[in-house]
Amino acid sequence: MKKRYLALLSLSLVMLAGELGALELKYRFLPGSVYEYEHTVKRSSRMAAFKTTSSQPPVVDTQKFTLRAIDFQNGSHIIDVVSPTGTYRRYIKENGALAGAPGETGQAIPFLLTLPTADWKVSERHQVQQTLMSGDSALPATWNLMLKSVDTEKQMAEILFALVVKLPEDRIRRKEFTLKGKAVFNYGRGVLQQAEWASSYRFIFNNREMAINRELWLFDHQETGVLKLIEAGSEP
Amino acid sequence: MKSRQTKYICIFSIIMATTLLLHVRPVSAQGGSPFDMTSRFKLWLLNNEARAMSSLKADGILADRVNSPFAFMPFNSAPAAMAEEKLWAIHYKFYVLLDEIQAIYTSAKTFGSGRFGILFKQHRPEIWAVMPLQTALPGLTSITAIEYRKAFHAALLKVLNLDASRDADLSTRLQRAVKKLSDEEFRLFDDYLNTFSALYPSDPTARIIATFIESGSKKQFAAALKDFLNPVFTAPVLTDINISNSPLEPDDPLAELEKLAEGAEISTSAPSETPEDTGDEAGNDGQQRAPTTLEPPPEGTEDLFKIWD
Numbered sequence: 017m018k019k020r021y022l023a024l025l026s027l028s029l030v031m032l033a034g035e036l037g038a039l040e041l042k043y044r045f046l047p048g049s050v051y052e053y054e055h056t057v058k059r060s061s062r063m064a065a066f067k068t069t070s071s072q073p074p075v076v077d078t079q080k081f082t083l084r085a086i087d088f089q090n091g092s093h094i095i096d097v098v099s100p101t102g103t104y105r106r107y108i109k110e111n112g113a114l115a116g117a118p119g120e121t122g123q124a125i126p127f128l129l130t131l132p133t134a135d136w137k138v139s140e141r142h143q144v145q146q147t148l149m150s151g152d153s154a155l156p157a158t159w160n161l162m163l164k165s166v167d168t169e170k171q172m173a174e175i176l177f178a179l180v181v182k183l184p185e186d187r188i189r190r191k192e193f194t195l196k197g198k199a200v201f202n203y204g205r206g207v208l209q210q211a212e213w214a215s216s217y218r219f220i221f222n223n224r225e226m227a228i229n230r231e232l233w234l235f236d237h238q239e240t241g242v243l244k245l246i247e248a249g250s251e252p
Numbered sequence: 253m254k255s256r257q258t259k260y261i262c263i264f265s266i267i268m269a270t271t272l273l274l275h276v277r278p279v280s281a282q283g284g285s286p287f288d289m290t291s292r293f294k295l296w297l298l299n300n301e302a303r304a305m306s307s308l309k310a311d312g313i314l315a316d317r318v319n320s321p322f323a324f325m326p327f328n329s330a331p332a333a334m335a336e337e338k339l340w341a342i343h344y345k346f347y348v349l350l351d352e353i354q355a356i357y358t359s360a361k362t363f364g365s366g367r368f369g370i371l372f373k374q375h376r377p378e379i380w381a382v383m384p385l386q387t388a389l390p391g392l393t394s395i396t397a398i399e400y401r402k403a404f405h406a407a408l409l410k411v412l413n414l415d416a417s418r419d420a421d422l423s424t425r426l427q428r429a430v431k432k433l434s435d436e437e438f439r440l441f442d443d444y445l446n447t448f449s450a451l452y453p454s455d456p457t458a459r460i461i462a463t464f465i466e467s468g469s470k471k472q473f474a475a476a477l478k479d480f481l482n483p484v485f486t487a488p489v490l491t492d493i494n495i496s497n498s499p500l501e502p503d504d505p506l507a508e509l510e511k512l513a514e515g516a517e518i519s520t521s522a523p524s525e526t527p528e529d530t531g532d533e534a535g536n537d538g539q540q541r542a543p544t545t546l547e548p549p550p551e552g553t554e555d556l557f558k559i560w561d
Contacts, residue, residue, distance in 0.1 A: 230447045
């Protein structure tokens with residue numbers, strides 16, 4: 017009888033420990049607050065055609081943008097993104113999905129990384145699936161996310177993410193596209209603290225006639241992105 | 253009444269005949285449209301470029317969409333120059349070269365035989381052109397006759413798309429065109445020609461271009477064109493001019509081009525030639541080969557080097 021109580025107690029403790037290890041990650045922009053980010057993009061490319069090669073050295077572009085948190089309505093944060101190219105109104109859900117972008121009507125919305133609403137556990141994988149359009153082709157694409165570590169003291173969660181998408185290919189085109197990255201989410205404040213990602217695109221163009229196959233060109237594009245929260249505070 | 257009607261019919265016939273002649277003469281002067289030796293290769297490269305550009309753009313849009321993964325980021329990133337732009341710039345040079353090769357070939361085929369020049373010297377249209385002025389203002393015309401003839405000749409060259417300084421030596425013009433490519437670019441051009449030939453073995457286009465460049469850059473051809481490019485101010489001596497046999501005579505300037513063409517045709521039709529054979533022939537430019545041993549050009553394609561028929 018005593019053993020049964022001990023077993024039940026142990027079980028409930030284990031369950032409680034699991035609950036304590038779980039983490040909820042969601043955006044919580046504070047209305048009236050301003051968040052300043054720095055976004056750095058580095059692009060490089062190279063090309064090969066037989067023995068002729070050409071490289072475009074890395075081009076770095078850094079720009080700062082500011083988020084003005086206006087309100088929280090119907091489950092969405094109302095945010096103004098103030099960038100050198102203009103100011104854009106966004107309705108952003110707590111999981112990072114876009115509920116609306118009235119200032120960008122008609123524009124293709126990026127394939128956004130959304131946070132699963134379930135509780136996150138370290139080393140547990142999550143998937144977010146969407147359809148991406150490439151020309152006229154609809155491509156199934158998946159974001160794979162995994163909580164790598166949690167810093168309870170700083171209230172930071174480190175998330176690894178990777179994109180899986182198969183670009184359209186045929187007998188003359190072979191392509192590979194990969195994107196991998198890491199994000200540090202401040203779950204205490206409900207904002208993204210930092211993120212880094214790198215994408216690689218490789219396209220081999222060849223000609224095939226009957227049994228003869230000749231590779232003509234290779235295109236290789238690399239891009240890295242770094243996003244950093246520089247400052248967060250109230251509107252002066 | 254009847255005689256009046258006959259008169260009208262006569263005038264109408266003359267007008268119609270004149271109109272017809274005006275249309276027919278330039279056609280016979282050109283001798284039909286020359287064989288287009290570059291367009292299939294050019295279209296192949298253009299089509300491949302178009303396919304690659306289309307894929308690069310579609311994939312670039314997709315890459316942009318996933319490279320802005322957070323909803324609070326600005327979605328538009330600044331466009332950056334990509335390495336493939338250098339490739340398109342090199343290809344543009346190839347298109348310019350191909351057009352130049354085609355233009356050189358067209359000039360050689362149309363005027364290189366010297367027939368048109370001889371016809372011109374026989375009939376002296378520049379004299380006929382100033383004849384009405386000669387009647388109206390004999391004194392003035394005799395003073396300005398040379399200038400009239402020069403102007404007529406210059407206008408004629410312009411109409412025929414010829415340039416005295418540029419076309420006097422077509423071999424040099426071809427060399428100049430090829431030298432606009434760097435060694436690396438020319439190697440790439442050659443790789444494309446080889447690839448085209450490997451993919452489409454029955455299509456001689458790329459082999460013809462390669463042979464034309466190789467042979468035409470080494471030896472002068474269509475030398476008869478040089479005479480035609482210079483204006484003539486002396487009276488014609490008709491006994492010295494015989495159009496019927498001049499182009500095919502061995503000492504005719506076009507004989508050089510004929511040799512060149514034969515050499516090109518041999519190398520085109522006999523790709524499995526041993527290096528020793530080629531070395532032996534280097535001294536005599538392949539003249540010893542009998543034309544009857546050559547393979548006929550593939551069906552539906554004009555024989556490139558029969559440019560004086």
